[in-house]
Amino acid sequence: MNTPSSAMDESPLDAREIAPAVLSESRLFYWSVRRELWENRFIYIAPLAAAAVYLFAFLISLIWLPHHKMRALLALDLAQQHEAITQPYDFAAGLFMVTAMIVGVFYSLDALHGERRDRSILFWKSLPVSDVTTVLAKASIPIVILQLLAFVLTVVTQFIMLLLSSAVLRANGMSVANYWAQVSWFQMSLMLFYHLFTVHVLGHAPFYAWFLLVSGWARRAAFLWAFLPPIAIMVVEKIAFNTTYFANMLVDALSGGAEAVPFPGRMPIDPGMQLTPGHFLLSPGLWIGLAVTAAFLFAAVRLRRNREPI
Amino acid sequence: MACIEARGLRKAFGATIALDGVNLRVEEGRILGLIGPNGAGKTTALNAILGLTPYQGELRVLGRDPWTEREQLMRDVCFISDVAVLPRWIRVSQVLEYVAGVHPRFDRAKAESFLAKTNIQRGSKVRELSKGMVTQLHLALVMAIDARLLVLDEPTLGLDILYRKQFYDSLLNDYYDRNRTIVVTTHQVEDIQNVLTDVVFIDRGRIVFNCSMEDFESRYVEVMARPEQAAAARALKPMQERQVLGGSVLLFDLIQSQNHVDRQQLAALGEVRTPSIADLFVAVVGNHAGNQGSEQKGAAR
Numbered sequence: 001m002n003t004p005s006s007a008m009d010e011s012p013l014d015a016r017e018i019a020p021a022v023l024s025e026s027r028l029f030y031w032s033v034r035r036e037l038w039e040n041r042f043i044y045i046a047p048l049a050a051a052a053v054y055l056f057a058f059l060i061s062l063i064w065l066p067h068h069k070m071r072a073l074l075a076l077d078l079a080q081q082h083e084a085i086t087q088p089y090d091f092a093a094g095l096f097m098v099t100a101m102i103v104g105v106f107y108s109l110d111a112l113h114g115e116r117r118d119r120s121i122l123f124w125k126s127l128p129v130s131d132v133t134t135v136l137a138k139a140s141i142p143i144v145i146l147q148l149l150a151f152v153l154t155v156v157t158q159f160i161m162l163l164l165s166s167a168v169l170r171a172n173g174m175s176v177a178n179y180w181a182q183v184s185w186f187q188m189s190l191m192l193f194y195h196l197f198t199v200h201v202l203g204h205a206p207f208y209a210w211f212l213l214v215s216g217w218a219r220r221a222a223f224l225w226a227f228l229p230p231i232a233i234m235v236v237e238k239i240a241f242n243t244t245y246f247a248n249m250l251v252d253a254l255s256g257g258a259e260a261v262p263f264p265g266r267m268p269i270d271p272g273m274q275l276t277p278g279h280f281l282l283s284p285g286l287w288i289g290l291a292v293t294a295a296f297l298f299a300a301v302r303l304r305r306n307r308e309p310i
Numbered sequence: 311m312a313c314i315e316a317r318g319l320r321k322a323f324g325a326t327i328a329l330d331g332v333n334l335r336v337e338e339g340r341i342l343g344l345i346g347p348n349g350a351g352k353t354t355a356l357n358a359i360l361g362l363t364p365y366q367g368e369l370r371v372l373g374r375d376p377w378t379e380r381e382q383l384m385r386d387v388c389f390i391s392d393v394a395v396l397p398r399w400i401r402v403s404q405v406l407e408y409v410a411g412v413h414p415r416f417d418r419a420k421a422e423s424f425l426a427k428t429n430i431q432r433g434s435k436v437r438e439l440s441k442g443m444v445t446q447l448h449l450a451l452v453m454a455i456d457a458r459l460l461v462l463d464e465p466t467l468g469l470d471i472l473y474r475k476q477f478y479d480s481l482l483n484d485y486y487d488r489n490r491t492i493v494v495t496t497h498q499v500e501d502i503q504n505v506l507t508d509v510v511f512i513d514r515g516r517i518v519f520n521c522s523m524e525d526f527e528s529r530y531v532e533v534m535a536r537p538e539q540a541a542a543a544r545a546l547k548p549m550q551e552r553q554v555l556g557g558s559v560l561l562f563d564l565i566q567s568q569n570h571v572d573r574q575q576l577a578a579l580g581e582v583r584t585p586s587i588a589d590l591f592v593a594v595v596g597n598h599a600g601n602q603g604s605e606q607k608g609a610a611r
Contacts, residue, residue, distance in 0.1 A: 031411035120397035
């Protein structure tokens with residue numbers, strides 16, 4: 001970073017010499033992210049609301065746990081028992097993932113569009129924050145912040161579920177230890193983290209980057225511009241060549257390919273689902289996706305620099 | 311070092327030429343008014359200076375290229391480009407925090423003390439403030455930044471006369487010093503006549519007039535001629551004549567007039583005074599309307 005010009009150094013009384021001329025990039029990034037959270041409070045309100053609703057529903061379901069459910073469970077074999085017990089936990093994880101995805105899509109499509117629409121981009125640009133910092137801060141919301149939030153909320157929600165279930169079981173004189181062994185909360189959390197990182201952070205990054213790019217480019221109807229072109233490509237490919245490579249590619253990228261852990265909760269007893277981080281890191285799809293992400297974000301930075309308020 | 315130095319600045323939007331070879335030099339410590347009709351290229355020129363739009367030609371602001379070094383430049387430059395650009399969702403306390411977070415030269419205490427003189431509440435959102443208050447808030451932010459160049463693009467648009475007066479008073483009394491440069495565009499020319507040190511007229515993307523206010527006052531005179539003297543005054547070839555209640559007002563350029571008119575001569579014809587920038591603007595831009603090739607007029611400094 002450049003220092004202030006020499007003209008300033010000539011005046012010893014100048015107060016500017018006292019103030020630091022350059023703030024660290026991390027500080028600018030921190031404030032840029034904070035500003036996004038101020039503006040878009042739904043980023044954390046939506047997942048929190050989902051957690052509250054889910055816990056409420058789970059609490060009600062516990063009424064049936066001691067008598068009907070546990071009795072029915074005892075009739076099942078071990079694998080089925082495990083599945084029945086962990087299902088609500090998987091469902092909680094899935095709920096937060098889907099919430100994060102929906103919030104992420106809506107956030108990204110508005111991130112570079114809203115500031116041009118209300119002309120506030122002129123204010124943001126009057127401050128010494130670069131377009132790169134701004135775009136990276138905006139990209140970090142769906143790619144990092146929302147996924148971290150999903151992780152923390154899932155883990156906390158699952159832990160609360162575990163405590164509630166234990167309390168109910170104990171009150172009815174049933175074994176808590178067996179239940180804890182079945183749920184294996186800690187292991188489940190590790191799996192969840194791996195899943196979120198591989199699929200939702202690395203795997204979905206190109207999608208969020210695409211949405212950001214569209215929001216920086218479109219003058220209106222960013223939502224349509226984001227979804228219609230990929231659909232058009234699929235249709236053209238299907239009709240012209242009767243193939244579905246593009247659609248398969250998108251589905252692969254969305255699901256994280258074969259390497260991902262689809263259901264974190266079921267991991268502990270399924271020996272077929274081993275973590276293969278090495279294999280994951282070597283898969284070309286991952287690196288192609290990251291390169292595409294970088295290209296989209298680069299284009300979004302250029303657009304933010306060039307585009308005028310709408 | 312000049313604060314702003316532009317040579318052959320050009321910018322076209324498709325077939326529309328917004329800036330057609332602008333040459334401009336603004337020294338540090340000046341307060342420059344950039345006056346022009348709608349679509350003359352004022353905002354485009356300011357956007358180029360602020361690094362918001364690419365351009366052709368040469369432009370240095372505080373020694374930097376604004377287009378490639380915007381974020382570095384913005385440590386030393388502030389701008390208020392319209393009353394409406396503060397994001398409407400932000401709270402007063404948040405915007406103070408944010409600017410303090412990202413601007414190395416922001417003095418929060420100074421902004422707070424300026425805000426204390428207004429009715430603005432810390433917890434209010436910008437959307438809850440009146441237009442005048444939003445401008446006060448923006449001005450409080452800008453005045454608390456120790457910048458070297460302040461750019462104001464129609465800063466008082468839509469404000470009543472009290473807010474406008476207060477705006478320029480604050481700017482002159484609490485902000486301006488000889489080390490700072492201010493560039494302002496406005497259609498409310500009468501508000502800034504006594505604020506400026508320099509005035510530039512821009513029309514159809516070209517600078518048609520560039521003059522310091524000292525030169526302005528010694529060079530241009532307006533005489534309110536009595537009806538019986540009107541013919542005599544007209545014979546001295548004024549730049550412009552307009553009819554008002556009770557006579558004609560004739561505008562003279564004391565340097566460029568062919569007849570070497572002087573003040574004594576004019577005083578004999580009626581009341582002599584300094585014209586308003588707005589009247590001179592009408593005279594100059596009116597004259598240049600069909601004469602685009604003419605070079606920059608006005609005293610060289």
